[in-house]
Amino acid sequence: MSIHRSLKTSGSLARARxxxxxxxxxxxxxxxxxxxxxxxxxxxxxxxxIFKARKAKVAASSxxxxxxxxxxxxxxxxx
Numbered sequence: 884m885s886i887h888r889s890l891k892t893s894g895s896l897a898r899a900r901x902x903x904x905x906x907x908x909x910x911x912x913x914x915x916x917x918x919x920x921x922x923x924x925x926x927x928x929x930x931x932x933i934f935k936a937r938k939a940k941v942a943a944s945s946x947x948x949x950x951x952x953x954x955x956x957x958x959x960x961x962x
Contacts, residue, residue, distance in 0.1 A: 899932060899933050900932065901932055901933070902932075903930060903932055905924060905927070908927055908930050909924065909927070911930045912927065912928065912930065
């Protein structure tokens with residue numbers, strides 16, 4: 884007998900978690916330089932958990948703009 888698909892657990896969450904543990908928040912704040920060792924761990928600042936990937940779009944758009952320039956350079960070299 885099989886398990887109904889609504890009762891199955893996938894290995895990971897379907898979406899990003901919006902609540903971090905204290906240790907995850909401390910690591911993020913240390914990386915930004917807003918927390919130093921020895922400070923109190925109570926009353927920590929809020930930390931953004933979801934970051935949009937802009938680098939992929941920038942790389943893709945720069946590749947599109949570079950392609951016509953490369954084609955023009957090749958055409959000039961041939962002609």
